[in-house]
């Protein structure tokens with residue numbers, strides 16, 4: 312068996328219960344493109360978790376969910392505010408700009424979180440044809456720095472967005488980790504605080520692939536079914552994405568996986584913090600650990616354990632735990648770190 316690493320929760324395999332769900336769905340023929348009973352059941356589960364008055368669309372991946380969700384609520388003369396660390400800005404190869412035509416206005420943050428005071432001064436030129444028009448605040452929950460917006464912070468951003476004619480979009484690739492961290496339901500940290508559009512992640516939480524775009528105001532979804540097809544994100548054998556969501560959301564699998572990943576990150580973070588030359592750069596609030604260490608040790612550590620340098624300038628690395636990270640993985644890694652980082 313290949314060794315587990317700390318590079319990404321995307322590097323983990325698929326949860327056995329999800330594999331089982333796919334296997335159980337692989338029986339006979341059903342209508343393609345989502346007109347099947349498994350998809351109907353999965354949609355009901357989304358309504359149970361997020362509220363009944365929503366529109367949900369399954370897609371293949373997280374970039375697709377973000378790009379198409381944003382496309383649905385913007386026109387090309389609009390501006391989207393996001394953190395300068397945002398996946399939509401850094402890791403989507405310009406797809407949001409290409410498909411929406413919008414200008415992404417990025418904001419530097421110490422911890423991946425946007426704050427109203429940072430956006431306020433950027434709201435100018437409203438109604439002036441020479442300027443892009445503010446339309447969306449896009450945040451990630453969990454953020455790319457592993458931090459988690461509180462319910463109050465989410466509500467403050469949503470209220471501010473709405474008071475200023477904007478919408479709040481959430482990249483929830485790790486929303487399960489955030490819900491666990493906040494001891495909240497999905498609804499409490501989305502619909503109830505005023506989120507308008509959500510990319511809901513399944514992949515990092517144990518699915519093989521599959522994410523969902525959730526609209527909390529159905530009218531915002533508008534022509535989304537055409538946008539999804541044009542955007543090449545309409546899965547024909549939808550039942551296999553639906554079955555995976557059903558596995559995650561029908562019981563507590565989503566919570567078990569995310570709780571475990573968050574706990575493992577806590578252990579990893581507290582062990583690393585005891586190594587004198589290592590400093591945590593962010594509080595460990597979810598399943599990510601961010602830390603600086605002297606540059607010269609990194610290549611040796613990477614020979615045995617795969618992980619990414621997050622910010623080369625300050626020699627900061629990112630270590631991610633997943634649903635399948637074990638305490639033994641952490642113990643082995645920490646023993647090695649202590650041996651090397653002297």
Ligand SMILES: Cc1ncc(COP(=O)(O)O)c(C=O)c1O
Pocket residue numbers: 321372373374375398451454455482484485514
């Ligand atoms: C914050 C965030 N958003 C979205 C994604 C989804 O990306 P992908 O298109 O690779 O599924 C990722 C994956 O790494 C992510 O970290």
